[in-house]
Amino acid sequence: MAAMNSPVSVAEVTEQAGNYTYNAHIPLANWLRTASTMQKEAQVYEAEGNDAQTYLLLYRHADLVLQKLQGHPDRNKPENRKALNAATAAVSRDLKKLEEIAPRIKKRYEEYEERRRRQLEALKSLEGKGVQNLPQELDGLSIHSRGSQRRSYDLRRTIDARAQENQSLAARLAQREVKRRDTIRRGVRQHGVSEEEEQARRSGGTWDTWQDEFAQQDGDRDDLSSQLQEVARLQQNGHRTSHASRPTSQSASPYHYPTVPYQTAQERWSDAQSRDTAPARPPKEQIYRSSGTPTAPPPLPPKPPAATYDTRFEQPRPPPVPGKISSSAPPLPGKTPDQRPLTPSHELDEFTFKPSAFLENGDPLRPVFLPSQLRNQFLVAASANTRLNLETCGMLGGILKSNALFITRLIIPEQTSTSDTCETLNEEELFDYCDKEELMVLGWIHTHPTQTCFMSSRDLHTHVGYQVMMPESIAIVCAPTKLPSWGCFRLTDPPGKQAILNCSRPGIFHPHDVDNVYTEALKPGHVVELTDAPLEIVDMRPRKNF
Template identity: 65%
Template sequence: MASLGAPLSVAEITRQAENFEYDSKIQLRHWLRSADTMLKEAHVYEAEGNDVQTYLLLYRHAKLVLEHLAKHPERTLAENRKALSAANAAVARNLAKLEVIRPRIAKRHEEYQARRNAQRMALEMLEGLDAKNESLAEKRYSKRRSFERATLDAGQNRLLAAKLAQREVRRRDSARRTVRSQEEDRTGGLWVDWGNEGRRSDSETDDDLSRQLQEVARLQDEHKTQNFSRPTSHPPTYHYPSIPHRSTHERWPGTDAHLPTQGTAPARPPKEQIYRESGTPARPPPVPPKPPTAPTPPPFENPRPPPIPGKILDSESQALPIPPPIPGKYSPSPTPQLPTPPAEPLDEFTFKPSAYLENGTPLRTVFLPNTLRSHFLAAASPNTRLNLETCGILCGILKSNALFVTRLLIPEQTSTSDTCETLNEEEYFDYCDREELMVLGWIHTHPTQTCFMSSRDLHTHVGYQVMLPESVAVVCAPSKQPSWGIFRLTDPPGKQTILNCNQPGIFHPHAVDNIYTEAVKPGHVVELANAPLEVVDMRPKGER
């Protein structure tokens, strides 16, 4: 990760981008997923205006793909060709983007250097500093004027982090609905859920289509029947109901009398006979009384509005008081309007690294919802009762230099009492790509064992940590104490030990003791209350 201090030069960023470990023994599919994760991170940093981190990731991606993956022993395998071709195409697009970002970084670094030199000269003139005290004064001045966003501690700003995660999830959902609405307009009002289409069966698709067509049929003439089974290559012909009108053949309801023909006026009703006394001239009927009106004030009285409360008027000479304002219209069920809180500058800061690898590499904070374990154990409870393991994938987003777990994905899997294997791996990776999610780790149960990382767990987790150094493994042991733990491989020596391990068998010992460590308290994982979390279960209904 690029430095969060003074602006770096292009040469310094390039050196950091080239400083990563590459091992051709790691399967190409893991490296391709790692390259894809780099692009996702770069896109987030680009949207946030972080040119330095965007340049670093795009440059590292290009170097990884062009110099290393192009020579990987598995590059010729059929299952890797498509993904490798897509990675090369992404590099071609990103090279032009690097050319646009490079001048901005260089200009910012030059401006920083110019300001730094001007500050030094000003301090020397105003304070008469000698060479010994110059560095101290310069440090004081740099604290008064910062050229970077404010950096916050993740553990001390959990409430702000929760608000940031909630707002970002809402923003993404709103953007997704906008895209769908635009797609609906282009398709003439028949929206197809492209994001979920891949995981829906043909029967579900047919059911949705059938329900839509039945709704159309309900709005049409109830006496006409149409066949709405499946659409054909020709669009169906809809018979819209005719507009009702009255004709000469229509009858009054409940009678057989025909309506008068057009142009024939109806007969006048007989006049009401007026009875009067003999000899008295006929008088028109009395005019109905007018509706009651407001009482007229008595004459010679000057009506005045009531005085304003709390104000005494002079009886001899005072200007008329201002009448009270007209009250608003009455609302039968008024909805209370809560005061709108002031907008918080949630984008004006970045979270600083909360921990470091053993080799000194900083680790970004991973915010974990505190409801994750309860939701996962509820989904895993049928397997736990049968002494079978269950696993899930932790997916999330990158925001303000921190990683947020926002979705628990439970893929199709096969389990024993000691192992758990995911099936259709490409399905949940494709799902993450469609939903623009990053894979941040995994979670699994030990139904009857203690909370630890077995050799099988270590070999599983190394694939995640190769893709993302901050990846974590959560172990839940509901029948033991402690009942859960959050772990990562040490780097070094754990990560390198597992990558170079060629021992046969699922479970085997390793000569190194310090292979994995806790990732929380202390570590780079922070549990977050009120954090958004969605559970997506991809298992067949009979296996849940």
């Protein structure tokens, strides 16, 4: 059942923002990508009006960059200085945004607490009068205790990602969001913004505002067109359009369009002729040469001559062959179309997905929607390597929308493989592509050509970097020659993530001190397979490798 989440205080959000794991042994480049992911998430939540979640992510980003990364052992490496300086500059802009958001969170929380206090007083008054069977819930919280479970910060109604009736909504939401982002990117290209400038604005934290500028430009053009149409309609009806009544929305745009004059040319001509009771019809337009002497329009070019042929050799055409008479039965009528109305587009913005699972430490995990066709399409792309007993790996890119993560792209990077390992090459190109396409890295997928479906110690050490960056990150293992043929996993937290972060043992296969290092993420878990989900395959491998 959908429920409304209660507001939270700034202190509660701040406390939760500081609840993350930092390990200096993880390369600084990985942490900088984590910081970038936090900013992307914050921009999405800000656009959806989720102040508390935006505040949490921006505060965590500032704490990570200023308190942790400034002391990282790799901070002085030349390849890291520029990115670290950019992240530090982004924090300065985020601090201003935090100052703007905090009063709104505080006001909403105080109003909620005051309303709740009055409800409790009214309830106690009724209890004193002997009224029985009173409701035990107010605003979704028990009247006896606020509870200690961490809550979602979105105030929209929440729905269950696992419910079958909600999965069609999820597919439509993903399709619409992917289409919207593609439209924006095309608009950016049409406005003449280079890829370099786009990336600079995106990494500079101004991506959300300058997209709005382009949308505002299109809206201004539409407004101007509608104004002109309205002027024409009013003039036909014998009315005048007041200059003061024109919208002033153009002033909000950085682009200044020419102002429409107060008195149109038609009005000036009408005023000049107002002394005459019947103004003369203006003369027809003449064509003038350079000498200024009117002349007649040039003659029309002659029509091309019709094709000539000798009719003596023309043969009469035979009559058309009549169609065959079919003795078979008429075709069966098609199935009755589904008459159920589609969910209106605006209703897709009126809900958010509640957490579908929790970490072992109690932290909620947002749902991850996995396209049902992804695994088979990946196995097709990996088939050549599988026949040669070589592993293949791919990256799972996706988007955040309505507190859910949607895997929308499978990226197969350039790589080198053995029967037990797979190493990506040119990682910078891969992550630059994800930044350019506004994709978050939500996990990875790889094959075990001859082994069973499990997470090797090498796989665990690879995956911990993903899960530190995003707790919901998943690892998919495909074992096409074994049963089960595939699995979807995550590290336990605790103890698995902590054990892998503190492990320094070498080798592809080595034991760990804990047993339950990883667990299923699909059933049960926070991952939901989704049919009709949008998915694009991008293969970056050179053709000679497969």
